[in-house]
Amino acid sequence: xxxxxxxxxxxxxxxxxxxxxxxxxxxxxxxxxxxxxxxxxxxxxxxxxxxxxxxxxxxxxxxxxxxxxxxxxxxxxxxxxxxxxxxxxxxxxxxxxxxxxxxxxxxxxxxxxx
Amino acid sequence: xxxxxxxxxxxxxxxxxxxxxxxxxxxxxxxxxxxxxxxxxxxxxxxxxxxxxxxxxxxxxxxxxxxxxxxxxxxxxxxxxxxxxxxxxxxxxxxxxxxxxxxxxxxxxxxx
Numbered sequence: 001x002x003x004x005x006x007x008x009x010x011x012x013x014x015x016x017x018x019x020x021x022x023x024x025x026x027x028x029x030x031x032x033x034x035x036x037x038x039x040x041x042x043x044x045x046x047x048x049x050x051x052x053x054x055x056x057x058x059x060x061x062x063x064x065x066x067x068x069x070x071x072x073x074x075x076x077x078x079x080x081x082x083x084x085x086x087x088x089x090x091x092x093x094x095x096x097x098x099x100x101x102x103x104x105x106x107x108x109x110x111x112x113x114x
Numbered sequence: 115x116x117x118x119x120x121x122x123x124x125x126x127x128x129x130x131x132x133x134x135x136x137x138x139x140x141x142x143x144x145x146x147x148x149x150x151x152x153x154x155x156x157x158x159x160x161x162x163x164x165x166x167x168x169x170x171x172x173x174x175x176x177x178x179x180x181x182x183x184x185x186x187x188x189x190x191x192x193x194x195x196x197x198x199x200x201x202x203x204x205x206x207x208x209x210x211x212x213x214x215x216x217x218x219x220x221x222x223x224x225x226x
Binding site for chain 1: 123146148155158160163165203206207208209211213214215218219221
């Protein structure tokens, strides 16, 4: 677990602001993922990346953007277009880009819109 | 695409009793089924997983069973303890798919 870090732990955003959530891993994993978790709900996939410089939309990509310039890093930007961004955001990684590989999660970032 | 349904959404048991959480999946090509435990405010952690070439897997007090014909799999926790209280998520993955599909979670409360 210690191989995946997310920052900050808590983040507050004003209406109309873009914010970027950091996710870093030192596990040498090819694939990385972003999930959103709302109270009492499961994990919904926002974006995923199987390899550097490539990423794909998940189920709820609208209002979010990502980049994958380095293998170790997969930052998520929550844009002002995301109308209800208050949630717990989890980053994960797996050794390769397939859904049959174990995913390891970071500690999460709790985003609150003021 | 894959759809994973999980039941029950909440489960309360007495310490020492067994707990069972069930999941069904829709894609017959799914062949990997992990279970994650998430304590309040923390990250999900893998507790056990099963692949479709086996029907059951056990690790101490935790076991998972898989019925490929019926397309369902279950998590069994025996001799429950208060520290087992958490939210449990099942998930399904398959060769050729790029991401796991998660169930909606089960909140397990073990009463001392």
